[in-house]
Amino acid sequence: MTAPVPPRHDPQSPWRSEGVPGGPPRPDGRRRRGGCLLQIAIFLAIYIVSGLLYNNMSGDGTRSVDYTAFTAQLDANNVKTVYSRGSQIQGMLKTAGKVPGGDGATFVRFTTYKPSFADSGQLWREIQQKKVSVSASPVAQGPGLGRSLLVSLLPTALLIGVWVFVSRRARGGLDGVGGILGRKPPKPVEAERGRTTFADVAGIDEVEGELNDVVDFLKRPDAYRRMGAKMPRGVLLAGPPGTGKTLLARAVAGEAGVPFFSASASEFIEMIVGVGASRVRELFSEARKVAPSIIFIDEIDTIGRSRTGSAVGGHDEREQTLNQILTEMDGFSGSDGVVVVAATNRAEILDSALTRPGRFDRVVNVSPPDRKGRESILRIHTRAMPLAPDVDLAQVAATTPGMTGAELANLANEAALLAVKRDGARVTANDLSDALEKVQLGARRPLVMPEEERRRTAYHESGHALLGMLQPGADPVRKITIVPRGRALGVTLSTPDADKYAYTEEYLRGRIIGALGGMAAERVVYGVITTGAENDLEQVTGIARGMVARWGMSDRLGHLSVLAAESEQPYGMSAAPHTLDLVDGETRRIVEECYAEACRTLEEHRAQLDDLAAALLEQETLEEAEIYRVAGIATAAAAAAAAAAAKADMAAAVGAARQD
Numbered sequence: 001m002t003a004p005v006p007p008r009h010d011p012q013s014p015w016r017s018e019g020v021p022g023g024p025p026r027p028d029g030r031r032r033r034g035g036c037l038l039q040i041a042i043f044l045a046i047y048i049v050s051g052l053l054y055n056n057m058s059g060d061g062t063r064s065v066d067y068t069a070f071t072a073q074l075d076a077n078n079v080k081t082v083y084s085r086g087s088q089i090q091g092m093l094k095t096a097g098k099v100p101g102g103d104g105a106t107f108v109r110f111t112t113y114k115p116s117f118a119d120s121g122q123l124w125r126e127i128q129q130k131k132v133s134v135s136a137s138p139v140a141q142g143p144g145l146g147r148s149l150l151v152s153l154l155p156t157a158l159l160i161g162v163w164v165f166v167s168r169r170a171r172g173g174l175d176g177v178g179g180i181l182g183r184k185p186p187k188p189v190e191a192e193r194g195r196t197t198f199a200d201v202a203g204i205d206e207v208e209g210e211l212n213d214v215v216d217f218l219k220r221p222d223a224y225r226r227m228g229a230k231m232p233r234g235v236l237l238a239g240p241p242g243t244g245k246t247l248l249a250r251a252v253a254g255e256a257g258v259p260f261f262s263a264s265a266s267e268f269i270e271m272i273v274g275v276g277a278s279r280v281r282e283l284f285s286e287a288r289k290v291a292p293s294i295i296f297i298d299e300i301d302t303i304g305r306s307r308t309g310s311a312v313g314g315h316d317e318r319e320q321t322l323n324q325i326l327t328e329m330d331g332f333s334g335s336d337g338v339v340v341v342a343a344t345n346r347a348e349i350l351d352s353a354l355t356r357p358g359r360f361d362r363v364v365n366v367s368p369p370d371r372k373g374r375e376s377i378l379r380i381h382t383r384a385m386p387l388a389p390d391v392d393l394a395q396v397a398a399t400t401p402g403m404t405g406a407e408l409a410n411l412a413n414e415a416a417l418l419a420v421k422r423d424g425a426r427v428t429a430n431d432l433s434d435a436l437e438k439v440q441l442g443a444r445r446p447l448v449m450p451e452e453e454r455r456r457t458a459y460h461e462s463g464h465a466l467l468g469m470l471q472p473g474a475d476p477v478r479k480i481t482i483v484p485r486g487r488a489l490g491v492t493l494s495t496p497d498a499d500k501y502a503y504t505e506e507y508l509r510g511r512i513i514g515a516l517g518g519m520a521a522e523r524v525v526y527g528v529i530t531t532g533a534e535n536d537l538e539q540v541t542g543i544a545r546g547m548v549a550r551w552g553m554s555d556r557l558g559h560l561s562v563l564a565a566e567s568e569q570p571y572g573m574s575a576a577p578h579t580l581d582l583v584d585g586e587t588r589r590i591v592e593e594c595y596a597e598a599c600r601t602l603e604e605h606r607a608q609l610d611d612l613a614a615a616l617l618e619q620e621t622l623e624e625a626e627i628y629r630v631a632g633i634a635t636a637a638a639a640a641a642a643a644a645a646a647k648a649d650m651a652a653a654v655g656a657a658r659q660d
């Protein structure tokens with residue numbers, strides 16, 4: 001594929017319905033931000049103009065004056081007519097009078113209120129005495145009641161007008177006259193040409209696997225309906241930017257051959273309150289019309305972040321939009337055949353309302369690719385390029401750890417551009433390495449981890465894994481990776497075979513030793529430790545404190561529960577400083593013992609540690625079977641099988657012996 005990496009968010013229309021005629025695509029998001037500023041500017045202008053208008057009209061019309069200003073004019077015999085209703089007094093002067101303290105401003109028509117403590121009788125006598133005519137109808141004829149009503153309603157009317165105008169534009173898209181005159185319902189991306197399929201996605205096979213049943217459901221929703229099976233309504237794709245979440249969603253639609261609707265959540269909340277929700281309603285209703293179909297909502301965290309967190313701006317709108325999405329999803333009968341796929345870079349900040357069953361209850365993690373994955377992504381993105389024979393994509397993949405699919409696509413494209421610039425016939429290895437240099441220079445963060453750091457990470461993770469495998473009764477190690485994800489440079493994953501509800505002291509110690517394994521490995525191999533173990537230590541401290549203060553696993557403290565489970569706050573009664581000192585001391589003792597044990601074990605098994613680290617450096621990600629094979633340790637399952645086999649052999653031998 002030679003096409004440049006498409007902008008992350010096709011800004012063509014709020015619905016990003018590629019293939020639908022519209023205005024020229026914006027090169028970036030600037031115009032929309034500009035549009036937003038424009039809206040604000042229009043609002044301000046209207047406020048100012050209508051304010052001026054209002055003041056002007058009442059300036060040469062009726063002015064509201066103090067009661068004392070009125071009586072002063074009356075005393076000066078300058079009042080021509082008055083009209084009164086309730087405590088309100090309107091009137092007209094004979095000649096323009098000065099507004100007290102009004103910087104020389106004058107008035108003819110006025111309105112004022114008679115304070116309740118003023119003497120009506122006296123006022124009436126004076127009016128009669130000065131021969132002021134008392135009108136039976138309002139005297140402030142200038143603007144008149146109708147006109148003043150108009151004036152006071154004008155700003156509101158204008159605001160409503162602008163609101164309607166802007167919201168029409170918002171719904172209709174920002175693409176020219178069509179968008180202004182009428183709204184354009186969301187349209188799906190055209191189904192026929194250039195469909196994206198799983199063949200366009202590489203390096204994230206597990207994720208494809210997890211999405212397969214969604215594809216199947218979309219292909220034949222009737223079969224599911226007949227069986228009364230409920231399908232997930234929402235799938236949440238969580239992972240760092242550029243890992244192919246959008247691509248995946250599109251591929252699911254492509255595989256299933258269903259219409260694909262796409263919107264970015266941030267587009268909803270740039271609108272005025274209420275518009276986001278109505279656009280959500282509209283989007284879902286269009287998608288239902290052509291169901292089965294997929295709605296893709298990018299950046300769901302912009303509206304779906306936890307509501308307890310502090311919110312800055314657009315709060316109401318966000319809430320309303322989010323609620324509307326949730327309502328629409330709740331409204332699905334399950335056989336509607338609309339699957340909502342949402343993407344986020346930050347799943348951890350999402351409101352739990354979103355991940356509740358029946359909503360985005362399926363969370364699929366999308367991680368940056370490992371070496372093999374990078375190679376196949378490069379293969380996809382160089383598919384359409386004439387490659388010189390000296391190009392070794394496997395080697396390029398090996399030198400680009402940490403790069404995401406989007407970055408690799410960009411790399412391939414840069415190489416092709418360089419080849420064109422030098423009028424080459426093919427893309428060469430040189431083009432690729434020049435492109436890599438260019439891409440890295442332009443990147444805000446180093447895309448490639450220094451080799452030394454990778455090595456250290458490989459040892460750190462191997463330390464976790466090896467100790468995990470060596471602890472009797474510990475959870476099996478499932479996966480180790482040194483592909484950075486989030487803030488972690490590497491990850492070691494162990495999960496139990498079955499849910500555990502109670503833990504033995506031995507198991508907990510094993511967990512602590514495993515968690516200290518990263519630090520211990522750095523100590524054993526390098527003699528120093530780095531800051532990379534912060535999370536590990538948090539975990540370790542938590543477990544050790546729990547053992548001492550909650551689960552009665554320290555002899556010195558005895559079978560006391562000193563800490564309340566959730567808060568880690570001492571129970572009132574046991575809060576004696578002496579007791580807390582004891583808790584700290586015992587926690588420290590357990591951790592130090594475990595750390596010593598971790599270091600000792602790793603020194604003893606140094607060869608296995610080296611083997612694991614080397615395999616990790618080479619492959620970046622190791623799966624369970626591979627891990628145990630490299631370390632030369634039987635998996636728990638294999639060990640059980642071997643034991644069973646040995647027993648059978650023994651029985652057979654015994655049997656054979658008997659026969660003899």
Ligand SMILES: Nc1ncnc2c1ncn2[C@@H]1O[C@H](COP(=O)(O)OP(=O)(O)OP(=O)(O)O)[C@@H](O)[C@H]1O
Pocket residue numbers: 005006008200201202203204239240241242243244245246247248298343344345377380404405406407409
């Ligand atoms: N796994 C992959 N296989 C092939 N191409 C990929 C892969 N991941 C990313 N790409 C390329 O990178 C481009 C951008 O990826 P995409 O927009 O899907 O990432 P994203 O995870 O949705 O990013 P964001 O979180 O910024 O929206 C894709 O169009 C594709 O060309």
Ligand SMILES: [Zn+2]
Pocket residue numbers: 460464518519532533536
């Ligand atoms: Zn660690």
